[in-house]
Amino acid sequence: MGVVILKPITVENQEACLELTVREDQKRFVASNSDSLKKAMEEPSSKPHGIYAGDVMVGFTLFDLEPYPNDGFYWIVRFMIDERFQGKGYGRAALIEIINMLKLKQAPVKIRISHVPDNIVVNKLYKEIGFIETGEIIGGETVLDLIITA
């Protein structure tokens, strides 16, 4: 199982973040990191983080450190592992790390994530970690929630 740490994206590591990309056939599942960094500027509750294995940035995630004002959920807005580093356990470890960070917030902590409906790999991963499909489709994507009550 991969071990990762999350570090905020700053001017120092922004270039490394922009170099990360998924496989060609996965590009319809997640926006480019360049697009995600722009989105991060527009959404004050969402903070971009590099996913690190040791000193190497292997992936990227954008998630809320404050509940999204419209619905009270901490959204995991973007989540990707670079194609060179997939299948090594880093994706699973990063999600657990995000959840552990959010668990420190005041309960109940309502975490929400969504995916393109036919992204079978992440659907399985999210459910294994404890997310439950809500039955909602938002922005064309399947929605899953993880509610931590204490």
Ligand SMILES: CC(C)(COP(=O)(O)OP(=O)(O)OC[C@H]1O[C@@H](n2cnc3c(N)ncnc32)[C@H](O)[C@@H]1OP(=O)(O)O)[C@@H](O)C(=O)NCCC(=O)NCCS
């Ligand atoms: C989804 C993603 C983040 C997973 O990251 P990862 O580091 O490759 O995942 P892990 O190595 O932690 O594996 C987690 C599970 O994913 C599945 N998985 C990973 N790679 C897979 C592959 N190539 N084929 C099938 N299943 C795969 C496995 O079920 C694995 O579980 P296991 O540990 O029981 O084998 C990564 O594949 C990715 O960036 N995909 C493209 C972008 C994307 O879909 N983002 C999600 C947007 S909502």
